[in-house]
Amino acid sequence: MLSEKDNRVLTQVGAGTPMGELLRRYWMPIAAVTELDDAPTKAVRLMGEDLVLYRDKGGRYGLLDRHCAHRRADLCYGYVEDHGLRCHYHGWRYGETGQCLAQPYEEMAHPEARFKDRIRLTAYPMEARAGLLWAYLGPAPAPLVPTWEPFTWTNGFVQIVFSEIPCNWFQAQENSIDPVHFEWLHGNWSRTLRGAGGRAPTHLKIRFDEFDYGFVYRRVLEGQSESDELWTVGRSCLWPNCLFTGGHFEWRVPIDDHRTLSVGWFFDRVPNEMEPYTQDRIPYWYGPIRDPQTGRWITTHVMNQDFAAWTGQGTIADRTQEHLGESDRGVIMMRRKLLDQAEVVARGGEPMAVIRDAELNRCITLPIIGRDRFVNGASRASFKEANSTPGAFLPEGFPFVAGQPEEVRKAYRRAMGLD
Ligand code: FES
Numbered sequence: 376m377l378s379e380k381d382n383r384v385l386t387q388v389g390a391g392t393p394m395g396e397l398l399r400r401y402w403m404p405i406a407a408v409t410e411l412d413d414a415p416t417k418a419v420r421l422m423g424e425d426l427v428l429y430r431d432k433g434g435r436y437g438l439l440d441r442h443c444a445h446r447r448a449d450l451c452y453g454y455v456e457d458h459g460l461r462c463h464y465h466g467w468r469y470g471e472t473g474q475c476l477a478q479p480y481e482e483m484a485h486p487e488a489r490f491k492d493r494i495r496l497t498a499y500p501m502e503a504r505a506g507l508l509w510a511y512l513g514p515a516p517a518p519l520v521p522t523w524e525p526f527t528w529t530n531g532f533v534q535i536v537f538s539e540i541p542c543n544w545f546q547a548q549e550n551s552i553d554p555v556h557f558e559w560l561h562g563n564w565s566r567t568l569r570g571a572g573g574r575a576p577t578h579l580k581i582r583f584d585e586f587d588y589g590f591v592y593r594r595v596l597e598g599q600s601e602s603d604e605l606w607t608v609g610r611s612c613l614w615p616n617c618l619f620t621g622g623h624f625e626w627r628v629p630i631d632d633h634r635t636l637s638v639g640w641f642f643d644r645v646p647n648e649m650e651p652y653t654q655d656r657i658p659y660w661y662g663p664i665r666d667p668q669t670g671r672w673i674t675t676h677v678m679n680q681d682f683a684a685w686t687g688q689g690t691i692a693d694r695t696q697e698h699l700g701e702s703d704r705g706v707i708m709m710r711r712k713l714l715d716q717a718e719v720v721a722r723g724g725e726p727m728a729v730i731r732d733a734e735l736n737r738c739i740t741l742p743i744i745g746r747d748r749f750v751n752g753a754s755r756a757s758f759k760e761a762n763s764t765p766g767a768f769l770p771e772g773f774p775f776v777a778g779q780p781e782e783v784r785k786a787y788r789r790a791m792g793l794d
């Protein structure tokens with residue numbers, strides 16, 4: 376159980392709130408690079424701020440206030456030029472720093488006034504990495520966008536999957552440090568939904584350890600032992616808002632206090648027979664979360680089951696009403712750490728896991744179960760034999776999110792040599 380005050384601190388993400396300020400010290404993935412090939416501007420709401428994301432014809436990314444400084448037109452209807460984004464209403468043009476670069480009628484009427492020099496929109500740095508577009512809303516100087524180890528891997532098929540979830544970010548992130556839910560929400564519930572019998576292996580033991588980039592959670596399942604990688608290596612609850620399983624990342628990016636953008640980055644290693652494989656375009660797609668027929672949440676896929684659990688806790692879970700037990704030790708550790716790090720920021724300090732060392736950032740290693748398969752691959756036959764490591768065992772379909780478009784399915788199967 377949590378006090379009403381701590382619950383508020385953990386869940387509010389606006390500028391000037393303790394957690395909003397902590398989260399603003401980290402880069403957040405907000406879109407896919409290929410998304411802007413399809414449309415060069417995108418409306419973005421991030422931590423309660425309404426913004427427009429664009430890529431101009433010179434290849435520069437910008438993230439600006441959604442509304443024009445002139446008379447507040449919506450800049451996501453603006454159009455990109457060689458440099459910057461031009462408002463569709465009276466043609467004011469802005470660069471990626473937010474500086475107004477052109478005011479056509481003002482420059483004709485009063486060229487000497489240089490009115491544009493005094494106009495600057497709120498603007499945030501953007502960077503592309505691993506097929507994702509990252510935004511930084513914190514104070515300068517911006518840290519580095521983390522080069523997590525899987526971003527350096529080759530011979531893989533990557534896809535990026537977004538889902539908009541109508542609940543607060545923090546109940547989503549609590550799920551990143553909750554090993555026991557896997558047995559019930561995924562293992563046993565999936566069996567029940569399919570009408571299959573039997574039970575998923577039960578958890579015999581769990582443990583949580585802090586490391587430089589968050590927490591590692593470990594488990595021993597029925598039929599396994601402490602020599603298994605699920606215990607010796609574990610999986611990561613990545614600081615501050617991500618789950619990292621080894622083969623994929625799931626960021627829980629706050630749209631505002633009531634909505635979360637789930638951003639999944641999935642890596643599937645091609646079997647050795649398909650090497651060398653280079654992906655010319657990282658596909659992205661948006662997964663539906665509700666079944667239009669029944670109006671109920673979709674429950675057929677792993678992450679959809681998570682979404683159903685999170686939204687079921689309420690838009691903002693009322694943690695004053697909960698009853699925590701032994702399985703929730705990790706959740707408690709993470710809450711404490713977030714409250715502690717929010718205080719560090721409030722006192723003017725630098726919180727944990729902010730990366731500023733370029734040498735270190737060439738490749739940040741993480742605990743990875745089955746690393747060798749991701750890095751060196753394996754033959755098709757031996758991929759098929761392995762069955763304990765999602766992302767490394769050549770699945771026929773995509774088990775994580777419902778609604779994968781046919782062209783992505785085909786591209787995946789071609790890459791893997793499944794067709
Ligand atoms: S409102 Fe944008 S140029 Fe007038």
Ligand SMILES: [Fe+2]
Nearest residue numbers: 556557677681
């Ligand atoms: Fe889950």
